[in-house]
Amino acid sequence: MKVLDLRCSHGHTFEGWFSSEDDFQGQLTGMLLECPLCGDKSVVKCLSAPRLNLSGASESAGTALEHPAPSAPPSDTRNDSSVASLPPAALQAAWMHMVRRVMAHTEDVGERFAEEARRMHYGETDERAIRGQATLAQTEDLLDEGIEVMPLPLPDDFKDRLH
Numbered sequence: 001m002k003v004l005d006l007r008c009s010h011g012h013t014f015e016g017w018f019s020s021e022d023d024f025q026g027q028l029t030g031m032l033l034e035c036p037l038c039g040d041k042s043v044v045k046c047l048s049a050p051r052l053n054l055s056g057a058s059e060s061a062g063t064a065l066e067h068p069a070p071s072a073p074p075s076d077t078r079n080d081s082s083v084a085s086l087p088p089a090a091l092q093a094a095w096m097h098m099v100r101r102v103m104a105h106t107e108d109v110g111e112r113f114a115e116e117a118r119r120m121h122y123g124e125t126d127e128r129a130i131r132g133q134a135t136l137a138q139t140e141d142l143l144d145e146g147i148e149v150m151p152l153p154l155p156d157d158f159k160d161r162l163h
Helices: 021-029 059-066 080-084 088-104 113-121 136-144 156-161
Strands: 002-008 013-018 043-045 107-110 130-132
Touching: 002 021, 013 021, 013 088, 021 043, 107 113, 113 130, 113 136
Parallel strands: 107 130
Antiparallel strands: 002 013, 002 043
């Protein structure tokens, strides 16, 4: 198994697991790789240190290198300037934390998003936290009506992995 550090053209870094170098190259040339954060298919392999199993090396040292301690989830009380000053890996972690939170605490209404948002806004149904899909025109119409919405772009295959 090869674990590679990858980066998209937007600078997002992520890990990819492949059965071999040929597997990686095949997926790369077939445009099957995409950034899990933005969906960009322009992916390159980064330099990374290989994992070596050396006899006599302590198990705890290997474990520390393979599985660094996870950072604490981002605080909900951070201000904008403190989040903006985080290193890229911490920004990615903060984004993932936020997306997981949105997915866990909202109801997916799918393509009925604009309709449901209007029904809540005009008091036709109880207010609740929803998410779904809306076209650009639908989003602009909602905003014109004073209904606050926020886009959260996610690659299609990423949505299933967050649940």
